[in-house]
Amino acid sequence: MSARTLFDKLWDAHQVVAETDTTPGVLYIDLHLVHEVTSPQAFDELRSRGLSVRRRDRTLATLDHSTPTLPADASGKRPYYTPEAEAQVATLERNVAEFGIDLMGWDSPHRGIVHVAGPEVGATQPGMTIVCGDSHTATHGAFGALAFGIGTTEVGHVLATQCLLQRKPKSLAIHVDGVLQTGVTAKDLILHIIGQIGIGGGTGHVIEYTGEAIRALSMEERMTVCNMSIEAGARAGLIAPDDITFAWLEGRERVPKGDAWKRAVAHWRTLATDPGASYDSEVRIDASTIQPSITYGTHPGMVVAINATVPAARDALEQRALDYMKVTAGQPMTGESVDVVFIGSCTNARLSDLRAAAQIMRGRRVASGVRMLVVPGSEQVRRDAEREGLHQVFRDAGAEWREPGCSMCIAMNGDLAQPGQLVVSTSNRNFEGRQGKGARTVLASPLVAAASAIAGCVADPRAYIEEEAAA
C-alpha cells in the first residue's frame, strides 16, 4: 500500500461505502457526543419516523451550553437565564431517557463542556471518528481521532444510522518547528497560526499539526490547538498519538483495560503519517519567534503579537472591525482598558489553564472596575482545582468562581458582557456580539487574561512571570 497520511488512515478505516462521482461515501462514526442545543430537532426527526438510536453505546450526552453557572438555590432550583433555556435542558433529559442514551447530567460527577468532559472520561480515543453538533468537536483531534462538527440534520443521521454521508476533504499539514518561549502558550500558537493562514485558510481541509513544538505539547495544550482548527475554517485538526497521549488516557473510565489496553496502544502506535506520504498543502511555522498573541478585530484571524501595534486596515470592512473594537491602527493593544475577563470555554478551561492563570493571580488583586469570571470546563476540573485551592486563589483576587459550562464563550446562559464592554477572553470567537450584543472581545491565553485582570488593561503576562522568578 502506498504511503498514507494519518488522515488517510482514519478515513480508510471508517469507510462503509466508498464515494463515487455521483454519491458521497458512507463514513462510520465511533463516538457521537450530544448536547442540548443542537439535538432537540434531531430527536424529533427520529420520533416522527419511528426510528431508534442505532448505537446507544456509542452515544454520550452532556449539558453545557444553556446551563447556568451559578449554583441552585436551597430548594434545588437552578437560575436558568430564560424559561426556554430550562425547557431545552429538560428536553434533552427527556430525550436521553426515551432513547436510552447515557447523559452526564446535573447529578453526574462528569458533567461539563462536551469537549472537556468527553476526553476526561476516556470516551475520546485515538483512531476514532467522533462527531458532535458543535464546531469545536475538532478538539478531540488532539488524540489522533478524526473529529468534526456537524449540523442537526446530521445529528439525526448519526443517531439513526451511526453513519454520515461525506466526501473526503483535502489535507493540510502545519509543521511547527522550534520551541515556544516562556510565557508563550498553546493558545498563542494557534492564534498565531490562524493569523498566518487566515480564517478561511483551512476551508475544505483537515489539518494535521506536526513538528517538534507540537510533540512537546501536553494533551491539554494539544486540545487547545486542535480546538481552534475551525477558526481557520478547517472542520478537523489532528495530532498523531504518542506516549504523551497514552499516558494521559491510561486508567480513564471508558478506555480499554488490561490486555485490551495493550492491544489498543499497539494499534494506536500505527496511527502516524507514513514517511513519504503527501498532503494537499503544507505550511511551516517557527515556534521560537511566536510572542503571546491576541486578537484586535472581530474575527479570530485578526491576530497581533501582544507587544505589537494594531495593523492598518486594508479595506473598509477591516476599518469597520477596528471601529467596532474602538481601536486605531498604530496603537498598542497593551494598555487598552478592560471591563471583563473570562477564563473558561472548551479552548482553555482545563486544569492546566486554571493553574497557569492562578500562578499569576496568586497574592494579587483583580483591578478595580474589572469583573472576572473563572468557569472550569467540567465537574472534574472543578474538583481538581478546588483540591489544589485554585478557587480560593481566584476568589481572594476578587474573581467569581463558577460552576462548569460554556458560559460567556457563547453567552447564551446569561453570562454575558454589556454593550461596549471590552472582554479579555480565553475562548475561541471574537465575532461581533458573540459575548453579548455590542461586546468587544479580545481572544487571549489564560496567562494574558490573568495579567490583564490584574493590570486592568490588556497586559503582557511575561512581566508577572519574571516578577515571580525574581521573587
Next chain:
Amino acid sequence: MSQTTRPLAYVHSRTAVLANENIDTDRIIPARFLTTTERTGLGKHCFEDWRYNADGTDNPSFVLNQPASRGCSIIVAGHNFGCGSSREHAPWALLDFGIQAVISSEIADIFRGNALKNGLLAIVVSAPEHRWLIENPGVELRIDVASGTIRLPDGGTIAFDLDAFARHCLLNGVDQLGFLTQQDAAITAFEARMEEAA
C-alpha cells in the same frame, strides 16, 4: 415535525448584496436564540443585531431592510460566508426569512453542508464573477440547479459547481436520511468486521 424535502429546480430573484467578508453564524442568528427546540420561527431573528436598532425598530442602513431588497430571495455575500459554528439554525433562519440562495466566493464547509440539506442553495463562484455580483446589487438572477448555472439579465451565464449528490437531492427532494437507512446491510456488515477486529 418531519424534515421537508421539497424539490428545488431553480431560484429566480433580484439580489441583495451583503458585501461584508466573513459573515459568521453568530451574525446570521445570535446564540441567544438557540434555546429553541424547533426548526421554525427563526426568521424574525435572522441578522437580529444588524437588522434592528437598540429600541427594536428596523435599522434603515441594513441592506435587507431597504425597499430595494423587498422580496429578494438571493443574497450575494462577501468572502467566507457562514464561518463559525455548526448551528443549523443559521440556514433555518435564512430560509424562514425568505432567502433561498446565498452566493459568495467562499462559503464555510459546515454551513454549506447544512444549507444544502435544507434546500438553501449555497453557491460558490469565481472571484471576478463574485466581484461583478457584489458591484451590481439588485440584478435579476435565475439559478438553475440542474445545469449548475446562474443566468444574468443580459443572457450571459455563470457556471457553478454543485456536488452531484446534492444536486440530485435538491432536484428530486431526496431525503438523505432515507438514503442512509437503505445502507443498513453495509453498515451492519461493517460493524461485524469491526467487532471481529477488536
